[in-house]
Amino acid sequence: MRSLRPEPQYATLAQQTETAQLGMWTFIATEVMFFGALVFTYFLYRTQYGEQFRLAAQDSKLLLGSINQAILLTSSLTMVMAINFGKEGRQRLLVLLLLATALLGLCFLGVKGYEYLEDYKSSTVPSLNYLLKPGHHPPTELFWVFYFIATGLHAVHLTVGLGLILVLIWMAQRGRFSPNYYSPLEVVGLYWSFVDTVWVFLFAAIYPLGRAAT
């Protein structure tokens, strides 16, 4: 086991752990602004073209979107359990749950990729094959532009998270974590759950926009 001394600028290991978490929270605040700016464009156009957005959203794949949200919510649960086991020093369970989290993340990306394929088939990809359906107006395309940028950026964030979890698995395998040192687990856990939160909002913005036949 490595020696557990804090870096020179910290008095104690606890201070270092706590500071690292605070750093991740700060980073999350910047991420909120980043995605918030995108949602802001969505908010404006939806207030202006509400009906067009509702029409456009009827072509979004609600089932796939909900499956994906269920996957991500579950992965957040497995992640937080992994952290708890890590803190308690239960090595095997920690690795197992990290693996489960990574697997769920991969599933999400798989479903997302399939969804993109379906979107392509229904001719809703701006700049590739966007087809204005009868009764739709150009602003419907704005919805799809938002959809691809938002979900694309989210997928990038998720992939980064996946990479971080693989690193955690590697570290856990080598017994780096102990009840005294688990800071990376906490920090990556925050990030992972935040990416989950982003999806929760994107889901609300994209899928359930009113599908009742009128």
Add this chain to the structure above:
Amino acid sequence: MQWVPFWPRDASVTAQSIDRIFIGELALVLVILAFVFGLMIVFGLRYRHGSRANRSGLVKKTWRWEIGWTVGSLAAFLALFVWGANMYVWLYDPPRADLEIYVVAKQWMWKAQHPGGQREINELHVPLGETVRLLLTSQDVIHSFFVPAFRVKHDVLPGQYEAFWFKATELGRFRLECTQYCGTEHAHMGGDIVVMPPADYARWLSRQGEHESLAQQGEALFRKYGCSGCHGTNSTVHAPSLAGVYGGLVHLEGGDTVRADERYIRDSILLPRSQIVAGYPPVMPSFAGQIGEDDLVKLVAYIQSLSPIDGASQ
């Protein structure tokens, strides 16, 4: 202010007002500058290192001073804010106009169309002492219509109309500039505003040759694009008649009410489904991308001309 060698000419009603507020604010700024610089110089000399000034009894922490000078300057500036905002509303909320001219900007020229259909490029002839209302739009990027001698400026956006006005008080030629960076020849996207006596202006208009008026040209387009098929008097399609629409209130599906101005008409042509008139089915196709700005101007002018209260050419 013409006696100041580096003062721009002021040739409109608005120019004189803006000069007034500018000079008022400049005076206040100079007073504050003199105060700050004066104190710095006086203190710097008096309390320079090694001087024998009395340094006992430093002013201790006190909010009195800070609040005092803050409130003082804020009050002065708020007064200026009110003055400036008041004038802003006056400038950007056009009054009833004697004359309406459409201006279309494109890289890198200004195209103007008078109500009688006369067109000019990079020049704009206007009569002296009449309120001229400009309706501006752009074919490509954002431009900005700026006449320094009138102290008026407004950005010109693609996809919508912007309106503002001026009333020239001096005869002559005045520079027109584009102030929003618009590409390679931005610096040469200029022109002249020619202010003439109303009689000369009328003569100038008539010298431009026989023209169909904007509205007449619009009427032809109204048929060409098939608008008359539905909105015409003999139409079987359930579409609202356009006579008398302009300038009035329109009740929309969903309970809203809007005033039918140029923007509304333009948007209704391009994006009909964003505002559906109450009681009519949303069947009109969108004309976005099919009608150029030049033609749109004419169509809007035609629909304006169908209204008795039309302010375009009285």
Add this chain to the structure above:
Amino acid sequence: MTTVTADLPASYLTKENTIASWLLTSDHKRIALLFFASITFFFFIGGFAATLIRLHLLNPAGTLLQPDMYNRMFTMHGIVMVWFFLIPSIPTTLGNFLIPLMIGARDLAFPKINLASWYVFNISGLVVLFCLFVGGVDTGWTFYTPYSTMFANGYVIPAAVAVFINGFSSIMTGLNFVITIHRLRAPGMTWMRLPLFVWAIYAVSIVMLLATPVLAMTLALVALERWMGVGIFDPQLGGDPLLFQHMFWFYSHPAVYIMILPAMGVVSELVSCFARRPIFGYEGMAYALMAIAVISFFVWAHHMFVAGISIYAGIVFSLLTFFVAVPSAIKVFNWTATLHKGSISFDAPMLYALGFVGLFTIGGLTGLMVATLSIDIHVHDTYFVIAHFHYIMVGGTVSAFFGGLHYWWPKITGRLYPEMWARVAAIVTFLGFNLTFFPQFILGYLGMPRRYYAYDPAWQVWNVLSSAGASILAVAYTLPLFYLGWSLFYGERAGANPWRATGLEWLTSSPPPQHNFPRTPVVRAAPYQYNPADGSYVAQDGSVNA
């Protein structure tokens, strides 16, 4: 480096001097110097573009450069100066060097992120240089759509990518400062005992953290729209061309305060030290910094008064803009009041600081003029605005940067700079600056629009004056390069506290040892405890010095 440090005691400079030890360092002081090298490089690139612009404008016909070339020059000048010099200038150099020293910490909270920030900065710098060499970009630093997305004929995407990457550097640095100031203050260093420079960096970090992501998203959208041909701002799809401006200025107005807030912090240190008097109204100064940081987010649409926003929005944003002037006014008055009953010596840093106060005041007051709605209708996008913001950014930020650089030079290098030369440079800067930019106020009111490569010959005299001033300014800005460089080798050795100043950074040796303090200092006194009557002072560790 070895010759420079040969006769110096052991310090962060002498610790180890391989190339790897510099490139892989996690020492905030070394990273500060790395940043210093990078931003100096970009300052001269941006300055070169400025020189060409001023040369070109000597002639109203604009024949020196091709129109496209001229457009690319002012764009490059803007992009490089804003994102590669002004925004990182004080925070990444003086901030990096001084924040841990001033709060009594051994390093920043995340030293590796700090180093990464420098690498990211340089990567973004390489991208912008790439963009420059393949042909540049001609949108202006503001990237207005739909020009940038559909009509510009330069390399918009590389430029947007460069600024996007640059944003990560800003965020990393800001994050480090916020966390460090929250978590690593020495015992006794309460918030109300922080030097104002630390307050300023704290305020600026908050702005960086909360504003930069919005710019990143905005430029990402621009790049995607340009690349894919459809997008969020596309008027063809019903998109709003003004939406870009809202989002851009939501970042870029606060960004102006990113540039000026650290300068205010530096000047507060300098004025108090050289007037040998406690800063007037310390708490007011600290709160004013925070107030500016927050209110700066409420005023962005004052860049859009003539752009076609609603009249009501114009009125609201104008009013809010007048409010942001209040804390700035408090600061100016308090600096002036600090001179009262002081014992003022006019060393070079003080000259720069006083120059800052004067130029910032002019810049700020003309800012109120452009914030007045109806005046803005006339002067918007003319040289009046150019002059106004150069008074703030060049007259303000660059003056303060030079002032701070001279003030902390002995701490950074362990050597004194030649005072005489430095004073000359400070005075020439002030004169050259005013000659360059004051005529631009007049040009602006006469109606000369910005970004014109050719102009009405009637305006030539003012342009010539301005260009003449620019050549003086160029000399004034290169002078320090020489005498500061000279002082690295031949400068007199500086003691730990050559200015007899009160901050913790002066308690350790010059240059400081690797982990700053042999023993973590304990803070027992408020900052700026100078006594002008007898020249004594109380350092922040509570020690009294006659």
Add this chain to the structure above:
Amino acid sequence: MSIQREPLLPYLVAWLVLMLLLGLSVLSAYLDIGIFHPIVNFGIAATQAAIIFVMFMRLRGRPSLKWVFAAAGFFWLLFLFGLSTVDYATRTGFPPQ
């Protein structure tokens, strides 16, 4: 150092509630509630986000600086949304209301 085992149940309950909310959101898509769609959808999303923040990202417990940092981004977005609404709600040029 004695290790406290953290109970599993609260996390499972949180997860269950999140899933139920997801179901509710999907259900709402097929209800004819007109302009209340965005309010319902984003209301549910905000509730879900709050649960994730409090439970999975551990904002429970004593008041701490974390709360401020977690809220900062959302709070600041209000400025962006709120102040630009001043323009968009009163502008006549852009597709008028």
